[in-house]
Amino acid sequence: MSEMSKSQTKNKSTGPTNAELEILRVLWSLETATVRQIHEVLTDGEKQTTFNTTLKMLNIMLDKGLVTREDVRRPHIYQAAIPEEQMQQQLVSDLLKRAFGGATRKLVAALTASDISNEELADIKQFLNDQEEKNDEHAN
Amino acid sequence: MSEMSKSQTKNKSTGPTNAELEILRVLWSLETATVRQIHEVLTDGEKQTTFNTTLKMLNIMLDKGLVTREDVRRPHIYQAAIPEEQMQQQLVSDLLKRAFGGATRKLVAALTASDISNEELADIKQFLNDQEEKNDEHAN
DNA sequence: GTTTAACAACGAAAACTTTCGGTTTCGCGG
DNA sequence: CCGCGAAACCGAAAGTTTTCGTTGTTAAAC
Structure with a gap:
């Protein structure tokens, strides 16, 4: 924590790229997966990439520390290195900034401006109430 | 007139890029501005780019339809083509997806996971209440 | 032990974003 | 008019991200 402090402001969205996030989402849902499995989930949707592309992405992500892998045997088994919630917090915080x-508040405004059901609203409010209680507990 | 270049036709979720968003934010705050003005605001912060870079970005953004400009006289006058709120909704919606x-709900969870004051929480809940009322009014 | 098919590593091309240098055009003071 | 500085345009370099072809490697089948 010494020299990067100054030019650190350049660290804007050095988070996961688009393709990386797609893969992370698969990993979060599968907990653990081979490249083949990941690739199959990806290409179930609209993605039209080769197996090698997925493999390369996993390599890059391993380099970046976004995933870990178990390579004692073949097919290597990958895992997300960062929990879903933590990454989501980072992404939201980034967008917020x-x-x-x-x-x-503006973000919440933008979030609720589109059509959102009362059910969802109630759900969210419930969540906020819980959050408030937690804050109160810690305040005491 | 709007000769939509083919670059943008295949739009997935390609909103404004990072540099583009920075410029849009300046434009939203100034309503209207010359390249010089925009560039000055940008380089007030940590940005270290030349005037020409800012100019080029504005050109690109004009191509993409992100900004409009008045070029009857010489310092051309630029304006954001999309209102701040609309773009923010688009960005949040994109991240949400x-x-x-x-x-x-998960997004709200991520948003409130970091330390957030009860004041802010109350503010947000107030927002949600208003939204709910609106929904009820417009309920079909 | 050899063959075979899947897996992995690697490099480099393609696509996209951001930056800047060289040059032209414009508006204005002299 | 003339020249000068600011503004604008152009093209291309530099930097990322995403994609894929080629080549080696491994496990397992024969």
């Missing part, structure tokens, strides 16, 4: 100047 | 699989 980049597009909203940190104004949380 | 890409990182959360559409689970709004």
Whole structure:
């Protein structure tokens, strides 16, 4: 924690890229997977890439520390290196800064501006109530 | 007139890039600005780019339809083509899809996971209440 | 032990984003 | 008019991200 402090502001979206995030989502859902499995899930949708492309992505992500793998035997078994929630927090925090100047309320406004069901709203409010209680507990 | 170049036709979820969003934010705050003005705001911060770079970005954004400009006289005057709120909704919606699989509650969870004051929480809940009322009014 | 098919590593091309240098055009003061 | 500095355009380099072809490697089948 010494020299990077100054030019660290350049660290904007050095998070996962688009393709990387897609793969992470598969890994989060499968817990653990081979390249073949990941590739099959990806190409179930609209993705039209070769196995090698997926493999290369996993290599890159391993380099970046986004995934870990078990390579004692073949097919190597991959795993997300970062929990889903943590990455999501990072992504939201990033967007909050980049597009909203940190104004949380504006983000919520944008989130609820589109059509959102009352069911979802109630769900969210329930969640916020729980959150508030937690805050109160810690405050005491 | 709007000769949509083929570059953008295949749009997946390719919103504004990072540099583009930075410029849009300046434009939203200034309403209207010359390249010089935009560039000055940008380089007030940590950005270290030349005037020409900013100019080029504006050209690109004009091509993409992200900005409009008045070029009857010489310093051309630029304006964001899309309102701030609309773009923010698009960005949030995009993140919601890409990182959360559409689970709004999860996004709110991520948003409130970091330390957030009860004040902010209350603010957000107030927002949600208003939204709910609107939904009820427009209920079909 | 040899063959075979899947797996992995590697490099490099393609696509996209950001940056900047060289040059032309414009508006204006002299 | 003339020249000068600011503004604009162009093309291409530099930097990322994504894709894929080629080549080696391994496990397992024969």
